[in-house]
Amino acid sequence: MDMIAGFLRRPAAASMLSLVGVLVFYGAFAGADLGQLANAASWLNYAARIGIVAIPVGLLMISGEIDISIGAMIPAGAMTTAIISGYYELPMVFGIVGALGIGVLVGLVNGILAVRTNVPTLIITLATLVAMQGIVLAGSKLLTGSASVPLKSPGWAKTMFGNLMFGGSHQVVIIWWVIFAVAFWFVLHRTKYGNWVFAMGGDKESARNAGIPVNRMTILLFVLTATSAAFVGMCHAILFNSAQVSGGMNDIFNIIVSVVVGGVLLTGGFGSVPGVFVGALTFAIVIKGIDFTDINRNWANLIIGIMLLLAVALNENFRKLALNYAGKKK
Amino acid sequence: MTTRSETGSKRFSLGQIARRPETGSFIGLAIVYTFFAVLGGPVFMGAPGWSSWLNIAAEVGIIALPVGLLMISGEFDISVGSVVPASSMMAAMLSGHYELPALVGIAGGLGVGLLIGFVNGLIVTRTSIPSLIVTIGVMFAVMGLTLGFAVLLKGSTSVSYVPDPVTKYFLGQFMGGMFNVSILWWAGFVAVFFYVLHVSPIGNWVFAIGGDRESARNAGIPTRRVTIGLFMASGFAAAFVGVAQVMTYQQANVAGGQAFIFNSIMCVVIGGVLLTGGAGSIIGIVLGTMTFAIVNQGIFFAALDPNIGSIIIGALLLTAVVSNDKFHSLAVSFAAKKK
Numbered sequence: 017m018d019m020i021a022g023f024l025r026r027p028a029a030a031s032m033l034s035l036v037g038v039l040v041f042y043g044a045f046a047g048a049d050l051g052q053l054a055n056a057a058s059w060l061n062y063a064a065r066i067g068i069v070a071i072p073v074g075l076l077m078i079s080g081e082i083d084i085s086i087g088a089m090i091p092a093g094a095m096t097t098a099i100i101s102g103y104y105e106l107p108m109v110f111g112i113v114g115a116l117g118i119g120v121l122v123g124l125v126n127g128i129l130a131v132r133t134n135v136p137t138l139i140i141t142l143a144t145l146v147a148m149q150g151i152v153l154a155g156s157k158l159l160t161g162s163a164s165v166p167l168k169s170p171g172w173a174k175t176m177f178g179n180l181m182f183g184g185s186h187q188v189v190i191i192w193w194v195i196f197a198v199a200f201w202f203v204l205h206r207t208k209y210g211n212w213v214f215a216m217g218g219d220k221e222s223a224r225n226a227g228i229p230v231n232r233m234t235i236l237l238f239v240l241t242a243t244s245a246a247f248v249g250m251c252h253a254i255l256f257n258s259a260q261v262s263g264g265m266n267d268i269f270n271i272i273v274s275v276v277v278g279g280v281l282l283t284g285g286f287g288s289v290p291g292v293f294v295g296a297l298t299f300a301i302v303i304k305g306i307d308f309t310d311i312n313r314n315w316a317n318l319i320i321g322i323m324l325l326l327a328v329a330l331n332e333n334f335r336k337l338a339l340n341y342a343g344k345k346k
Numbered sequence: 347m348t349t350r351s352e353t354g355s356k357r358f359s360l361g362q363i364a365r366r367p368e369t370g371s372f373i374g375l376a377i378v379y380t381f382f383a384v385l386g387g388p389v390f391m392g393a394p395g396w397s398s399w400l401n402i403a404a405e406v407g408i409i410a411l412p413v414g415l416l417m418i419s420g421e422f423d424i425s426v427g428s429v430v431p432a433s434s435m436m437a438a439m440l441s442g443h444y445e446l447p448a449l450v451g452i453a454g455g456l457g458v459g460l461l462i463g464f465v466n467g468l469i470v471t472r473t474s475i476p477s478l479i480v481t482i483g484v485m486f487a488v489m490g491l492t493l494g495f496a497v498l499l500k501g502s503t504s505v506s507y508v509p510d511p512v513t514k515y516f517l518g519q520f521m522g523g524m525f526n527v528s529i530l531w532w533a534g535f536v537a538v539f540f541y542v543l544h545v546s547p548i549g550n551w552v553f554a555i556g557g558d559r560e561s562a563r564n565a566g567i568p569t570r571r572v573t574i575g576l577f578m579a580s581g582f583a584a585a586f587v588g589v590a591q592v593m594t595y596q597q598a599n600v601a602g603g604q605a606f607i608f609n610s611i612m613c614v615v616i617g618g619v620l621l622t623g624g625a626g627s628i629i630g631i632v633l634g635t636m637t638f639a640i641v642n643q644g645i646f647f648a649a650l651d652p653n654i655g656s657i658i659i660g661a662l663l664l665t666a667v668v669s670n671d672k673f674h675s676l677a678v679s680f681a682a683k684k685k
Contacts, residue, residue, distance in 0.1 A: 135667040138478075139615055142608060143667070147660025153653035265604070269424075269482055282476045314497050318490025324483035328475045 025338035027279035028291035030330040034277055034323055035298040042301075046309035053301075053308045057185040063300035064193035066267060067293060068248050070274040071200045072240040074292035077275055078204075079216040079237055080284030085126060085141040086245040087268035088148035091261050092118055093249025095152050095165065098259035102167035103160045112173070112250060119246030120239050122148060127235030145268075153261045166258045178254030189251045196244070201289040213237070217284025273320060274299040277327045279334075286335060298323070368630035370669045371618045374662060375637045382644030390647040397524035398646075403639035404532040407632065408587050409606055410613040411539045412580035414631040416477075417611075417619050418543075419555040419576060424481040425466060426584040426610060428488040430603035433458045433585035435492050435505065438598035442507030443500055451507070452517075452589055459585020460578050462488060467574030485607075493600045503600045509593045518593030528590050535583065540628045548572065556624035612659065613638045616666045637662065 023029055042048040053059070069086050076083055093115040101111030122144060129140045156163055169178065179188040204210035215223040216230055224230045253259040278295025280287030302323065306316045383391050409426050416423050433455035441451030466484055470477045496503055509518060519527045543549035551572050554562040563569045584606065592598045617634025619626030638659065645655035 129664070129668075133668055139611075139663070139667050142611065142615075143660045143663035145660075146608070146612070146656050146663065150653045150656025150658075150660060154651045154657065157651060157653065269486075273482060273486070276479055276482075282479055312494065312497065314493040315490050317486045318494060321483045321485070321487025321490060324486060325469070325475075325480070328479055328483070329473060332474055 021337075024334050026291075027286055027288040027331075027335075028294060029279065029334050030327045031278045031291045031294040031298060033330065034327045035294055035301070038298055038302055038305075038319075038323065042305055042309050046311045048305065048309040053305055056304075056308065057187070058307070059300040059304035060190050061185070061187045062304050063297050064187065064189040065248055065252070066271050066274055066299065067193045067296035068189065068196050069241065069245045069267070070271045070278070070292050070296045071196055071289060072237065072244050073271055074275045074278060074280045074287055074289065075200065075204060075213055076237045076241055077217075077280045077282060078284060078287040079213045079234065080220065081130060081137040081234065081237070082272075082282070083126060083141045083238060083241045084138065084268050084272075085122060085144040085148060086241055086271060087265050088145045088152065089119060089122060089242050089245035090249040090252075090267055091259070092122070092148055092152045093246030094253035094259035095156055095249075095261055096246070097250045097253045098165035098167040099156065099159055101169065102165050102253075102259075108170050108173045111167075111169075112177075115246045115250040115253075116243055119243030122246075123239030123242035124235065126242065127238035130238065131231040131234050156261050163261045164258060167253050168257065169254045173254055177251045178256075187251075187255060189248070189255075192247075192251070197289060197293045204289050209233070214285060217281075217286070270299060270303075273324050277324055279327075279331050281331070281335065368618055368627055368633055370666060371616060371630045371633040371637065374616060374666060375633050375640070378637050378640050378644070378658075378662070382640060382648055385650070386644055386647030390644060393522070393524060395643075395647055397522075397526075399636075399639040399643040400529050401526045402642055403635050404526060404528040405587050405591075406606060406609050406613055406638065407532045407635040408528070408535050408583050409580070410610040410617075410631055410635050411535055411628065412576060412583045413610045414614040414617065414619050414626060414628075415539065415543060415552055416576050416580055417556075417614055418624065418626045419552045419573065420559065420624070421470065421477040421573065421576070422481060422611075423466065423577060423580045424478065424607055425462060425485040425488060426580055427604045427607035428485040428492065429459050429462050429581055429584035430588040430591070430606055431598070431600055432462070432488050432492045433588035434592045434598040435496055435588075435600060437589045437592045438505040438507040439496075439499065441509070442505050442592075442598075448509055448513040451592075452513070455589040455592070456582060456585045459581035459583070459588070461581070463578035463581025464574060466581065467577035470577065471570040471573050489600075496600050504597055506597045507592055508596050513593055517590045518596075520594075526594065528587075528594075531586070531590070536628060536632055543628050548575075552576070553624060609638065612663055616662060618666070634666075 039050065042053070043050045069090070073083055073086065096115040096118050097111040100106050100114045101108050126137070126141055126144055129135065130137045133140075153163065156165065175188075177188065177192075180186060181188055181190070204213060212223070212228045212233055215226065215228055216233060220230055249259070274296040275287075275292055276282065276295070277298055278287070278293070279291035299320070302319050303316050306313045306319070386395060389395055409430075413423055413426065436458045437451040437455035439451075440446045440454045441448050462484060466477070466481055469475065469480045469484075473480075493503065496505070515527075517527065521527060543552060551562065551567045551569075554565065554567055555569050555572060559569055587606075588598075588603070613635040614626075614631055615634070616637050617626070617632070618630035641655055641658050641662065645652050645658075
């Protein structure tokens with residue numbers, strides 16, 4: 017009993033329940049072959065794509081901010097890599113550094129605007145989202161004359177960022193996703209920086225008064241979200257040997273949904289890395305796993321919507337449980 | 347509102363003008379129009395230019411009005427992006443596929459919007475889940491329902507419908523061959539919303555809720571009913587645009603409409619509404635919508651790369667929010683010269 021109560025109070029509880037719920041629903045009622053699903057790569061690849069970005073976005077949301085410019089940063093990272101190393105044929109390293117550099121730059125802009133003004137970060141990043149979309153498209157047309165740039169990457173870059181593993185169709189980004197998750201788990205749950213992030217989400221003013229460098233942390237978190245989005249874009253450019261300017265817009269809502277299903281509170285102060293990890297996994301299984309069921313894939317969005325609302329409602333109740341909980345014995 | 351009636355004297359004051367919420371948006375509009383007028387020349391300044399940006403402004407403007415009111419009251423509505431295709435699908439399905447009278451289709455389409463708005467409002471007021479998340483969830487659900495039912499009932503993702511002349515005349519006509527009749531509807535919506543926000547007591551309630559929900563409730567304002575009403579208004583407006591689209595283009599599609607989500611928010615913010623609630627005006631939202639539409643369409647007349655338009659809108663948005671920030675602190679801290 018105590019174990020169950022302890023589990024329910026964890027931020028990851030609702031996302032674990034969502035995952036189990038989706039699997040039971042697909043397996044028992046929709047005729048999905050779970051064994052076949054487990055061997056398939058489509059959902060894991062997708063989970064890794066949104067999961068790598070979802071983790072830093074989750075941290076940002078725990079600290080009470082939001083970043084939607086990631087939707088433009090995934091294609092921006094891909095295009096930068098392809099333009100530098102594909103179109104101008106510079107060494108791959110420059111392409112990689114360039115893509116990550118764009119991420120750092122946009123993250124800095126977002127972060128500095130966030131700490132210098134009182135404007136909500138949703139609007140700041142909406143502005144950088146629209147602006148970056150224009151810059152990437154116009155820049156690509158201006159420099160290369162086309163909206164799609166081919167890229168040939170050397171063997172080592174392929175191995176590190178764009179390979180398929182296990183002789184099948186699992187992309188190497190899955191490994192990166194796990195690395196990101198472990199690294200961020202350590203930072204958020206085992207270091208003082210993690211405590212700072214939670215403190216900022218709880219009450220920014222008190223956090224500052226307690227001596228936490230709130231501004232620097234906020235800027236750093238924005239740099240992390242933008243850079244990880246650019247990283248995903250770069251990996252995809254290397255994997256698919258080309259980059260397109262389109263795409264990425266759907267990722268905004270998909271990533272936010274993953275984070276929220278993962279038990280992060282939009283208003284800040286509550287959440288966990290394992291939760292976000294499971295949230296991305298659940299989202300990907302709903303979207304991609306539906307192909308393995310008898311359900312027409314057109315209904316996938318309906319399931320996502322209902323799952324999101326249910327998971328959030330559960331989270332609300334579990335959080336109340338967590339906040340009101342006092343140990344049984346005095 | 348209150349300050350205007352309190353000061354009473356109609357004395358011209360720079361401070362008073364600078365702290366009005368729409369000043370910044372008006373300056374932005376003037377700069378943008380001049381910019382594109384210079385680049386686009388007489389074609390942009392003539393009827394073709396006006397019709398092209400007014401048509402865009404009318405569509406997004408009808409949705410931006412209630413979205414703006416919601417933002418003044420401190421809430422968001424993302425679901426408008428899925429209400430537009432859902433309602434146009436419903437109208438085309440009823441009147442086109444099942445060949446019911448046009449009025450039934452229109453009522454069905456608008457009903458979808460009202461229902462989705464009601465669900466949004468109910469969830470937002472009954473739970474403590476932020477409206478951003480609620481409406482994202484509802485958006486996904488409605489997208490799935492629209493696509494699922496369209497394929498289930500029609501077997502395709504688009505339905506065509508040829509409206510009768512009367513319906514076409516009121517909802518889908520191009521006046522003078524260029525100006526979409528929605529421009530007039532937009533003007534009607536503006537008048538209604540202006541009355542609601544700036545004349546009727548409901549407007550004061552909306553501002554009060556945006557300022558401090560708890561105090562508003564304690565002051566006796568029916569905050570729940572107002573919030574649900576606002577969500578229903580935004581569902582209705584989005585549905586209206588969806589229905590008008592069917593009558594204009596004689597076809598409904600399950601996709602599309604997504605652009606309205608961010609576009610309507612951008613119009614509202616360029617129009618000087620604070621995202622944190624409690625400030626904004628209808629005139630500002632209209633000016634913001636015009637600015638957005640002029641950039642959106644002017645770019646084609648200016649023979650620039652259309653993608654530059656996004657950069658301009660992004661820059662405009664940032665300038666708008668940063669200056670609104672300044673204007674607002676000016677407005678809040680403003681004390682008339684004489685004690």
